Structure formats: C-alpha cells, structure tokens
Amino acid sequence: PAIVKLVSWPTLKLCPGSFVEDSLAQTHSDLLFSVNICDQPAHIFILFEHQSSVDELMAYRKLKYACRAVDRHIAKARDSKVSPLPLPLVIPVLLHHSERGWTARTSVQELYHPAFTSNPIFAPFIPHLSFVLDDISHISNAALRQRAWRHQPTLTVLFLRDCRSHERFVDALSYWGPDFYALILEPDGFEAFAPLFSYYRQVASAISQQRIFQILDAHSTSNQESQVTFTEIFNEKARAHALAEGKLEGKLEGKLESVPGLLAMGLSAEQIALALKLDIEQVQQVIQDISNSDNTPQAQS
Numbered sequence: 001p002a003i004v005k006l007v008s009w010p011t012l013k014l015c016p017g018s019f020v021e022d023s024l025a026q027t028h029s030d031l032l033f034s035v036n037i038c039d040q041p042a043h044i045f046i047l048f049e050h051q052s053s054v055d056e057l058m059a060y061r062k063l064k065y066a067c068r069a070v071d072r073h074i075a076k077a078r079d080s081k082v083s084p085l086p087l088p089l090v091i092p093v094l095l096h097h098s099e100r101g102w103t104a105r106t107s108v109q110e111l112y113h114p115a116f117t118s119n120p121i122f123a124p125f126i127p128h129l130s131f132v133l134d135d136i137s138h139i140s141n142a143a144l145r146q147r148a149w150r151h152q153p154t155l156t157v158l159f160l161r162d163c164r165s166h167e168r169f170v171d172a173l174s175y176w177g178p179d180f181y182a183l184i185l186e187p188d189g190f191e192a193f194a195p196l197f198s199y200y201r202q203v204a205s206a207i208s209q210q211r212i213f214q215i216l217d218a219h220s221t222s223n224q225e226s227q228v229t230f231t232e233i234f235n236e237k238a239r240a241h242a243l244a245e246g247k248l249e250g251k252l253e254g255k256l257e258s259v260p261g262l263l264a265m266g267l268s269a270e271q272i273a274l275a276l277k278l279d280i281e282q283v284q285q286v287i288q289d290i291s292n293s294d295n296t297p298q299a300q301s
Contacts, residue, residue, distance in 0.1 A: 003091065003132075008036040012044075019045070019068045032069055034088075042089035043069050048160075049096050056104045062092040062131045063108050092131035097160045101137040106130055136161050141175050151183035152192045159196050163204045173212060177219030181230055190237035197267065209268040231274075238262060238275035252282075259286040 015032040029048045034041065045065055055061065069090050077084035096102050107130035109117050116122040136144075136157050144157060158176055162168040173180075183189050197209060217229040242258040255276045262272045269287060273280045 003037075006037050007044075008039070011036040015043070015072075017072075019065045020047070030065070037089060037091075040086070040089070042091065043073075044091050044093060045069055046093045046095065049094065054096075054098060054100070054102060054104045057111070058094065059105055059108045059111055059129070059131060062094070063127055063129045066090040066092055066129060092129070093134065094131050095134045095136065095157075095160070097135070097137045099137070102133055102135040106133050141172070151179050151186070155179060155183060155196060159199055163200050166207060169204070169207060170215065173215045174219045177216050177230075180216050181220035181233075184230060184233050184237065190234065190241055193234070194264075194267075198264075201268075210270050213271075235271070235275040238267065238271070242276065252278075256282065256286055259283055260290060263287065263290075 012033050012035045015034055017032070018030050019032070020030050031046045031048075033044045033046070035044055036042065045062075047062070047065070049055075070087055073088050074084040105111060108127045112126055117126060139157075139161065144154060147154070155176065158172050162172045183192055186192065200209075200212075213231045213234070217231050220230045242255070242262070255278055258276065259272055262275070263269075267275070269280060269283045272278070273283045276283075
C-alpha cells in the first residue's frame with residue numbers, strides 16, 4: 001500500500017519483450033511496465049508462476065531479471081546518446097500459487113549465510129534486493145472479491161488458484177458463475193476467456209470444458225434477468241469472432257479454416273462444432289490434419 005500511493009498510475013506503460021529464460025517459458029510468464037514513482041522513471045517487473053512448486057532461488061532470479069531491465073534502459077540511453085544515469089528503480093513482483101503456499105525466502109540477502117549477513121564488514125559485498133510476494137495459494141473467495149478488480153484479472157487468479165484441484169475448481173465455478181456471465185457479456189469477453197481456457201487445457205483435464213459450461217449455465221443465470229445461458233452467449237460470440245475474421249460466410253471451407261484459430265484460443269472440439277454449426281467429426285478431422293502436419297518430418301535440402 002505504501003508503494004501504491006507513490007506510483008503515478010496514469011504513466012503506467014507495458015514494455016515489450018520477456019526476460020524469462022527459454023527453459024522456464026512453459027512455467028513462467030512475465031510483464032515489465034515502465035512507470036513514474038516519486039516523479040522519477042521506474043519499472044515494475046511482474047513474474048507469474050504456472051507451477052505448483054517453490055523455487056528457493058527465486059530471489060536471485062529476480063535480481064537477474066532486474067539487472068536485465070536496467071541493461072535494457074542503459075542500451076536505450078546509449079542508442080539515444082544520452083546518459084543512462086540515474087538508473088531506474090525496478091520493483092519485482094511474484095504472483096505465486098501452490099498447495100503449500102510460498103515457503104522460500106523473498107530477499108537476496110537471506111540467501112547468504114548469517115555469518116556474512118550479520119557482520120557489517122561484509123554488508124557492502126552482499127546484493128540487497130527483495131521482491132513483492134502475492135501468494136494466492138490460499139486466498140479466500142471473499143478476500144479475492146475485496147480486491148475489487150475487474151472480472152478478467154479476478155477470474156485469472158481463480159484459474160491459477162483452483163484449476164489443478166477438481167473439487168476446488170467446481171466450487172469456484174459455482175461461486176463465481178455470475179462473474180463468468182458478466183465477463184462474457186463484455187465487448188471483448190470472448191477474447192478474454194481464450195487464455196483462461198487455454199491455460200486450463202495445459203495444466204488440468206479433470207473436468208471437460210463441456211462440464212465447465214454446464215456448471216456455469218446452472219450458476220450464472222440465477223441472478224440474471226436474461227435466461228440466455230453462458231454457453232449460448234459464448235457460442236454466439238465464437239461465431240461473431242470467426243465472422244469478423246472473414247471466415248464465416250456460410251461456406252463450409254470458411255468454417256473449417258476458422259477451426260485452428262479457435263483451437264488456439266482454447267476452445268474444445270465440441271465448442272467449435274456448436275459455435276460454427278459443424279459436425280463434430282468435421283472438426284476432429286481438422287484437428288487430426290493439424291496433428292499430422294506437425295508430425296511430418298521436414299524435407300532436407
């Protein structure tokens with residue numbers, strides 16, 4: 001809260017690129033923002049973990065990422081032939097979720113032996129950097145709602161927190177059903193769900209997407225004046241998305257061409273068939289063709 005008060009949020013801008021190593025790309029995502037803090041240029045680096053373990057060297061990795069952000073600042077300054085000083089402040093943030101919650105250290109200093117950290121003689125030689133930890137592992141639904149976020153970030157945290165557990169995820173879908181309904185009604189609601197369902201398919205398979213939609217249909221319209229179900233709205237928006245890309249003109253060929261894009265957005269074969277009014281066998285054949293193409297050896301020159 002103390003930092004939040006000092007940040008000039010209207011100056012917040014997303015920076016392009018990623019600092020995560022290729023070997024960690026499947027389990028981590030990152031965002032770097034430039035922003036003014038105390039009227040001075042700074043950066044906020046956010047790392048999202050997509051794994052259920054705790055990295056005991058996370059503080060050290062955060063130090064490396066912070067240095068890479070500063071390196072980018074220096075390179076940009078030199079390209080512009082201006083001094084890179086003063087260097088920008090970098091505030092690392094970690095969004096974590098696991099069964100046990102975060103158990104590792106949150107500062108680089110804590111990674112060193114107390115014989116060094118407790119002796120002021122060695123203080124100048126030990127890097128000092130801490131990161132802000134947002135451990136959502138055991139955050140309650142009530143506490144999550146109190147954050148008063150918009151629907152998309154709230155449901156993103158929900159997926160991260162619960163989708164690895166069948167029981168918790170079913171309970172969460174029931175509790176947050178009206179929020180799912182509200183999000184799909186937003187202008188970009190369909191696009192907002194794409195990364196959520198894509199993430200779910202990567203890390204969990206205990207519940208089919210068809211079952212997820214059945215649960216949402218049962219719990220999302222109870223407090224809504226409209227009796228149109230979540231599934232009906234989702235499918236209609238999927239058709240509109242395909243139409244906007246020029247893929248739905250009533251022709252079978254155009255519909256089949258839209259299948260790969262909808263798959264990439266996280267839709268299941270059943271959902272695509274319903275949205276595009278295709279036979280499930282037609283969609284499955286496209287999926288099989290994609291799989292065969294991916295497994296075809298490249299011709300050698």
